[in-house]
Amino acid sequence: MATTPSFFETPAPAGLTGIKAWLLTHDHKRLGLMYLWAVLFWFALALVIGLLLRLELMTMGRTIMSAGVYNSAFTLHGVIMIFLFVIPGIPAIFGNFFLPIQLGTDDVFFPRLNLLSWYLYILGGLLAIVSLFTAGGFPDTGWTFYVPFSIGTKHNVPMTVFAAFILGMSSMLTGLNFITTVHRKRSPNMGWMQIPLFTWSLYATAWVQVLATPVISITLLLVIAERLLNIGLFDPGRGGDPILYQHLFWMYSHPAVYVMILPGMGVVSEIIPTFSRKAIFGYKAIVFSSMGIAIAGSLVWAHHMYTSGMSDTAIFVFSLLTFLVAIPTAVKVFSWVSTLYKASIEMSPPLLYALIFIYLFSVGGLTGLVLGAAGPDIHVHDTHFVVAHFHFTMFGGTGFAFFAALHFWWPKMFGIMYNFRRAYIAATLTTVGFLFHYVPMFILGMMGMPRRSYDYLPQFAQGNALATVGGILLFTGIALMLVNLLLSFRSRIAAPANPWGGCTLEWTVPSPPPLHNFLRQPDIQDYPYDFTEILRKS
Amino acid sequence: MAGGHDQTGSRIGMWLFLYTEIILFGGLFVLYAAYFHEYPRAFAENGRELNRVIGAANTVLLLISSFTVAASLTALRQRAQRLCMGLLAVSLGCGALFLVNKYFEWGHKFAVGLYPNSPAMAGAPAGKNIFFGLYYVITGLHGLHVLIGMSLLALSLVLVHRQRITADRVTILENSGLYWHLVDLIWIFVFPLFYLIL
Numbered sequence: 001m002a003t004t005p006s007f008f009e010t011p012a013p014a015g016l017t018g019i020k021a022w023l024l025t026h027d028h029k030r031l032g033l034m035y036l037w038a039v040l041f042w043f044a045l046a047l048v049i050g051l052l053l054r055l056e057l058m059t060m061g062r063t064i065m066s067a068g069v070y071n072s073a074f075t076l077h078g079v080i081m082i083f084l085f086v087i088p089g090i091p092a093i094f095g096n097f098f099l100p101i102q103l104g105t106d107d108v109f110f111p112r113l114n115l116l117s118w119y120l121y122i123l124g125g126l127l128a129i130v131s132l133f134t135a136g137g138f139p140d141t142g143w144t145f146y147v148p149f150s151i152g153t154k155h156n157v158p159m160t161v162f163a164a165f166i167l168g169m170s171s172m173l174t175g176l177n178f179i180t181t182v183h184r185k186r187s188p189n190m191g192w193m194q195i196p197l198f199t200w201s202l203y204a205t206a207w208v209q210v211l212a213t214p215v216i217s218i219t220l221l222l223v224i225a226e227r228l229l230n231i232g233l234f235d236p237g238r239g240g241d242p243i244l245y246q247h248l249f250w251m252y253s254h255p256a257v258y259v260m261i262l263p264g265m266g267v268v269s270e271i272i273p274t275f276s277r278k279a280i281f282g283y284k285a286i287v288f289s290s291m292g293i294a295i296a297g298s299l300v301w302a303h304h305m306y307t308s309g310m311s312d313t314a315i316f317v318f319s320l321l322t323f324l325v326a327i328p329t330a331v332k333v334f335s336w337v338s339t340l341y342k343a344s345i346e347m348s349p350p351l352l353y354a355l356i357f358i359y360l361f362s363v364g365g366l367t368g369l370v371l372g373a374a375g376p377d378i379h380v381h382d383t384h385f386v387v388a389h390f391h392f393t394m395f396g397g398t399g400f401a402f403f404a405a406l407h408f409w410w411p412k413m414f415g416i417m418y419n420f421r422r423a424y425i426a427a428t429l430t431t432v433g434f435l436f437h438y439v440p441m442f443i444l445g446m447m448g449m450p451r452r453s454y455d456y457l458p459q460f461a462q463g464n465a466l467a468t469v470g471g472i473l474l475f476t477g478i479a480l481m482l483v484n485l486l487l488s489f490r491s492r493i494a495a496p497a498n499p500w501g502g503c504t505l506e507w508t509v510p511s512p513p514p515l516h517n518f519l520r521q522p523d524i525q526d527y528p529y530d531f532t533e534i535l536r537k538s
Numbered sequence: 539m540a541g542g543h544d545q546t547g548s549r550i551g552m553w554l555f556l557y558t559e560i561i562l563f564g565g566l567f568v569l570y571a572a573y574f575h576e577y578p579r580a581f582a583e584n585g586r587e588l589n590r591v592i593g594a595a596n597t598v599l600l601l602i603s604s605f606t607v608a609a610s611l612t613a614l615r616q617r618a619q620r621l622c623m624g625l626l627a628v629s630l631g632c633g634a635l636f637l638v639n640k641y642f643e644w645g646h647k648f649a650v651g652l653y654p655n656s657p658a659m660a661g662a663p664a665g666k667n668i669f670f671g672l673y674y675v676i677t678g679l680h681g682l683h684v685l686i687g688m689s690l691l692a693l694s695l696v697l698v699h700r701q702r703i704t705a706d707r708v709t710i711l712e713n714s715g716l717y718w719h720l721v722d723l724i725w726i727f728v729f730p731l732f733y734l735i736l
């Protein structure tokens with residue numbers, strides 16, 4: 001196996017050399033890695049901005065920045081984290097790299113379209129940077145671009161909104177590519193109930209991307225049209241209705257949070273059985289709950305708008321539907337925990353991250369029910385409670401799943417192993433920091449501290465100081481984690497083909513994989529999480 | 539976008555893309571529905587300001603062009619390359635006429651001041667502003683799609699001429715045709731929603 005040249009040594013299309021072998025590649029693995037570096041760049045940038053925001057809130061009054069800069073900074077943090085990190089993160093990096101391999105094929109269905117998606121992603125990012133320095137600077141609207149403020153503010157809203165439009169297109173085309181790949185490029189021996197769960201979660205995600213993204217596209221185009229032509233479609237003074245904007249915005253942006261979390265759940269569904277050496281509990285239940293979340297999650301958007309003056313009937317319906325989403329979500333959590341029960345668990349950094357994911361995501365999910373219930377929501381709407389809930393799901397959830405995926409597939413992508421000790425320390429530090437950072441925000445929110453506010457009353461001082469200390473710990477932990485991964489390039493400890501004892505197809509090929517992934521048509525197991533062969537060999 | 543020789547796969551990709559286009563316009567139709575519910579009287583009154591003759595002519599033009607695009611595909615399958623190119627040229631001509639009509643229609647509206655923020659519409663009732671705002675946004679976006687569709691048809695025409703699209707490799711022509719049908723289909727909804735409100 002060691003003699004097979006890896007995809008690093010074989011450019012595709014053949015004949016490309018140097019940087020061109022990357023920039024013009026059709027190889028899904030190279031594109032996955034190109035996404036990896038681009039996404040990590042944006043993640044690091046938004047992380048630093050997040051830390052600066054937290055430092056500003058450490059003490060009352062002005063600490064390190066002015067109120068205007070603060071407004072732009074939290075918008076920038078949100079826009080980058082949402083559109084450039086969380087949405088593309090797991091699908092574009094690990095999905096591109098592993099979806100074709102898990103399906104037993106050599107590439108995605110539209111390799112050139114895949115390259116186009118990457119360029120759209122880069123273009124969107126560049127536009128966001130340009131909008132920082134042109135025509136009034138980065139928007140101060142928050143990542144939601146709510147009208148009428150986004151129409152009226154002097155900051156450079158149109159370009160930022162256009163950047164989000166381009167990024168949406170990139171994500172939509174990736175989704176389109178994945179759906180077609182799952183249908184048409186799947187190994188002929190692989191039935192629907194033999195597809196690994198990570199790929200299943202990407203399939204569900206891709207449908208939401210294709211279904212929902214065009215709604216945000218048109219909404220963002222309307223914001224641009226309003227800015228440039230001043231039509232008045234959302235201006236109550238001229239017959240427009242700003243609430244309609246909120247409906248259109250959340251019709252995409254709520255399903256989008258499932259675009260963000262479903263791939264993370266897929267990652268965890270791979271890691272838990274692998275390190276339990278045990279078939280996953282309720283494979284079909286997890287598959288159907290992914291699709292269930294994708295469907296139910298598309299029908300709950302107006303739970304962001306309980307205080308907007310909607311009718312009570314609408315609030316009741318949306319609240320009920322929101323509670324329904326909790327059911328498939330809980331099915332997954334129970335399945336993971338049941339997989340661990342009486343298993344032969346082997347601790348490793350990916351498993352530690354996955355376990356932390358389950359814990360933090362459960363807290364995020366349960367506090368989501370507090371917000372989804374129409375009554376309590378009135379009390380905590382637009383407070384730091386929402387900020388804490390959102391970060392528990394998106395950061396404690398998707399973020400930690402992303403870290404877990406990095407540690408799980410790093411040896412496969414690069415063929416090298418990282419230092420476990422430092423990985424454990426980083427994971428612990430990150431988690432402790434995370435809890436000190438966000439738990440005080442729940443309490444501050446219950447006490448009534450509004451979100452997106454530059455200054456606060458004296459009774460909130462203690463909680464904010466504590467949260468900032470947590471934020472610094474969190475930042476240190478993540479920095480240590482990334483440094484540890486990067487140091488593996490220096491030590492270059494070779495990783496075997498199957499370091500973890502996984503039984504999906506990516507662990508049957510060399511690390512890193514060869515250009516066409518498989519040297520011969522792969523054998524498909526009857527059941528994707530059958531560990532008897534792995535256990536027999538060990 | 540040639541995914542090997544799996545034409546079904548390419549078609550699935552194209553249908554998914556068409557689906558996203560429908561949702562894109564769907565967002566605008568949601569706005570239309572909400573505002574029609576709010577201002578039914580204004581929508582009906584101002585709908586009469588639109589020129590039904592030109593609107594109907596444009597509908598017929600797009601229907602004819604859809605037919606010729608479909609026929610061009612059949613012609614190519616029967617290896618009648620010249621006929622295929624002729625039919626594509628007719629479709630392009632219909633598309634161009636559609637845009638010319640649109641130009642005169644919009645031009646006339648601008649001349650009489652029927653557009654948002656015009657001096658003539660200052661102080662006009664809210665429903666009127668919304669109706670014409672939506673009219674320009676939806677027909678404008680549709681016009682943009684006509685242009686994109688025509689570019690795709692023109693590209694197909696060139697490729698048929700160069701024999702890059704042949705009876706055995708019809709994917710690009712087929713997908714361009716599907717896109718053109720979508721442009722037609724959206725107009726079939728836009729036309730009654732604006733021109734034929736009772």
